[in-house]
Amino acid sequence: MSEGSDPMGEDPNFFETIGAPLSKFVIVKTFGAAFKEFFSRALDKIERKEIDVSSPTGKVYNYVHLIFFVLFYPFLLLGHMVSGFTEVISTETLHRFPKGRRDKVLQDRIFIVGMTIVLVLILIQPSDPSKKLFVISFLVFLICYYSIMAMGLNIQTGATGIVNFGVIFFVGIGMVSSAVLSTKGISLFGLKIILDPISSMLVGMVISAVVGYLLAYPGLRLRTDYFAIITIALGEFLKRMLLAEPTFQTDRPWGSSIGISNIPAPFKDALDNNRFGIEYDTILALIAIIFMVIVLVISKLLLRSPYGRVLRGIREDEQVVASYGYDVFKYKASVLAIGGAIFAMAGSMWVWKVSSIFPGSIAVITTFYVWAAFIIGGKGNSKGMILGASVIAITQYSVDNLSTISLAERPKTFLAVLDFFFRIIAVDIGGAIFGDSTWQNSFTSREDAMVDTSFIQLFIVGALIILFLRYMPDGILPELPYTPKSESHGRFEDEELLIEKMRKTSQVYTKEEKT
Amino acid sequence: MTEVALSVRGLSKSFSGLKAVNNIHFDLKKNEIMGLIGPNGSGKSTTFNTITGIIPADSGSVKVFGEEVMGRPPHEISSLGLSRTFQNTRLWRELTVLENLMIPPKNQFGTSVLNALMPWKYKKQEGELIEKAYTILKLLEIEHMAENYASELSGGQSKLVDIGRLLMSDAKILMLDEPVAGVAGPLTEKIFQTLKKLRKELGLTILIIEHNMDFILRKGIDHIVVMANGEEILNGPPDIVRQSLDVIDAYLGE
Incomplete structure (x- = not known):
């Protein structure tokens, strides 16, 4: 595991010598064989039309497809898990990793363990059996969506120290460009241009990057906090602008701003009508994973390169970077452009998912969810962004699930507990202090008072931000130090x-x- | 007549009425070590800041290798081959010591966005720079701290890393602001010997701010400018400064 210097090496425990390799071997072999078996059989049967893809058996094969295609990676790495768990939990961890969570090996293990927990949480989400695949692909999509945005923010804020509260502004540019270019199109020199979804996304990314670069001119001359204030305003600004935008209104004279619907998504037509027994949501989840991996690779390359090093120098002390001959302004502007392009990519993906856009889609709160993912994941660490995004996505989805529980079901769930405390704290005590009622009136039972579940989401995310800033300000996976080996x-x-x-x-x- | 590396003419800077630097003139010849000395608050560091463009000067002219740099931003001035340290050691604190040394080198291929995406393009250069960085760290006797964060260093070690950054920068003019304050005696000697040797071998030009006058007179410096209250009160070789030391002592009240 660790090289010769480990004093504990003389007395290796079970997991190090036999357990880890053995479990890795067994798990990889078993899952590999199962994968091969299921995959070939399912394809054979579907080809010979023995399986009706809408039947329960067909659905089972659907799940298998999903699990092995979409989620194959975590399973392959399960072999690390046994040793990973012992490493994370054991008291020898500090001894073995003197740099704590800033050690690469330990980070890899935390990541694998974390992603496995995320995987389990995705799979156990309560849902109607026929909707299981939809739920899984939605969650996978949501995690990728937040991960991509968090990685963009990580390059801007985590590496360079530009505080950007305008994530939704750039995401919105991506949404609008993608929506308009792929449906209504634009007129250029008398030509009507309507693009396919992928090209619309690329054009949206370019537009967003250019806007980001230009934003540097008025913005970066300000101090960090004033720049942050500008960016908060931008999202709201875009939303208000869309409310008055003619493209977003119906052709009818009384039409108000309702947005654009029926937005095409990539490969949607080709795969329509459930032709291969695969729902489009699954395909979109796969596309989202591919995009996320691309962004992950790019952001890792950028941050590990001399370019990323200069960015981190700018974060620490930009005046010194400038006095070594680097044009700080150019670097910051390029970072705003790169981040803008990444945000726009996420925006296009969202438009494909919901296939409609209206001014309300530009929700400023998204920015703060991305910030929460960034804080939880660990600033400066691209992999950490995926963990942070998973926490936010799963929280968001679970709470949304809560709010769909019917009133009849509500007393049976743990919401009843929340309702109980809500009645005492908010209604009774709050009513007595802030309301007009007398003390006697206040402390009578109010069975009709209920918690509005939509606020639980904000409450949990807010509490997570506070807890992490207080007890783990570096996040789950902190930035890794640069430790190349020298030949000389x-x-x-x-x-x-x-x-x-x-x-x-x-x-x-x-x-x-x-x- | 040797070439002039840095020429300062009539440099002035005042902060809301206080004349921090008042009409400074000096020529720094190529391949020369010059000392800039004076008591606290005499305007030494402000002179540095105005020369390097960190603080815009009120009036005057600064020429680096014959090129006028007044009013230009710091990174352009620095690209002409001039690097400096700061008095209150400003390392990049959340970066490792090695990373601190790897930012200053000029002409790195990997510092543009496109090249950053192609690691094979800058890998060879990166390897060379790492070797150079380790050699400098070894020279400064802080090799064992290479993988530590700069924020974990002591004051003296920070000063050493700052000098290391300067040596990494391939600059032709090095400007050091109190480089050895807080550094142990024998190591100070070694640093000065190295600087002198580098000056000789690589044709560097060095400008040093030093607080302690006795100290700088012993180090074999070619040329000394004495400042007090923003004014230049003496400009000449160490012998002359030594001869008029009485006057200076009286002036400084030491």
Whole structure:
């Protein structure tokens, strides 16, 4: 596990020697075989039309498809889990990882354990059996949606230190561009241009990136906090603008701003009518996963490169970065553009999912959910964003589920407990203090008083933000330090060699400069 | 006549009536080590800040290798081959020591967005820079701290990392603002020897602010400018400064 220096290595425990490799072997083999079996059989039977895809058997195969395609990755890594759990829980962790959660190996394990818990939470969400696949793909989509936005925010705020409260503004640009370009189209030089969904998304990303870059000119001359205030206003600004936008209104004279509906999504027509026994939601979840992986790879590459290093320097002290010859303004503007493009991508995905857009879609609260995911996940860590986004997405979905519980069912669920406390704290005590009623009137039972579940979501997210800022300000996975290995470690003994080295490198640079 | 690396003419800066720097003139010849000394509040650091563009000067002219830089932003001035340290050691605190040393080098391929997405393009250069960084860390005797965060360093170690950043920057003019305050004696000696050697071998030009006058007179510096209350009161080789030391002592009241 760790290299030779581990003093505990003399007395290895079961998991290190036999347990981890064995469990990995067994789990990978078992799941691999099961995967192969199910996959080939299902395809055979569907091809020979032995399975009616709408029948219960067909649905089972649907789940299997989903689990092995969409969620195959976590299962393959389950082998790490046994050793991962012991590592996270054991008291030797601190000894083995002196850098704590800033150790890469430990972070990988926390990530795998975390994603497995997320997976379990996705699978156990209560739902009507016929809607199970829909629920799973919706949750997977939601997690990817928030992850992409959180990764965009991570590049801007986590790495560069630009405080951006205008996530929804850029997301909104993506939504609007995608919606308008793929339905009504725009007129350019007398030509009506209507694009396919993917191209609309790309155009939306370019527009959002350009807007982000231009925003740097008025915005970045301000101090950090004033820039944050500007960005809060932008989202609301876009929403108000859409309310008056003719494109968003019906053709009828009395039409108010109702938005655009029936927005096409990629591959939706090709896969319509459940042709392969796969719902479009599943495909969209897959597309979302692909997009999320692309954004993850790009953001990791950016943040691990010298470019990302300069960004982190700007976060810590931009004046010093400038005094080493870097144009801080350009770097910040480029970051606003990159983040804008990523946000716009998430916006387009949302439009594909709900296939409609109206001014109310630009919900400013989304920005704060993304911020919550960013804080929970750990600033500066792209993988952490996925964990943070999962926490937010699952919270959001579970609470939305609560609010759909019927009044007859309500007393049987744990909502009854919340209602009980709500009656005492808010209605009785609150009523006595802030209301007009007398004390005697106040403390009579009010069976009709109920908690509005839509606020529970805000309450949980707010509590999570406070708890994390108080007890784990770095988030679940903090930023990793940069620890490359040096080949020369100990080879250059004195300044003679240093001078030689410096002369060589400066020659290299001047040569590169000329060519 | 040797080439002038840094030429300052009539540099002035006042903060709401207080003349922090008043009409400073000096020439820093190429391949020379110059000391800028004076008591607290005499305007040494403000001179540095106005030369490097961190604070815009009121009037005067600053030429770096013959090029006028007054009114230009700090990064443009720095790209002409001039790097500086700050008096209150401003490291990038949430970055490791190694990362602190890896930002300053100029002409890194990986600092543009497109190249950042193609690691193979900057990998070789990155390897060379890491070697160089470790060599400098070894020289400054803080190699063991390479993977620690800069915020975990002591005051003296921070100063050393700051000097390390300067050496990494491939600059032709190094401006050091109290480089050895808080650094242990023998290491100070070593740093000065290295700076002198680098100056000789690589043709560097060095400008040092130092608080302690006796100290700087012993280090074999070519040229000294003495400042007090924003004014330049003496400008010459150490011998002359030493001769008029009595006058200075009287002036400083030491």
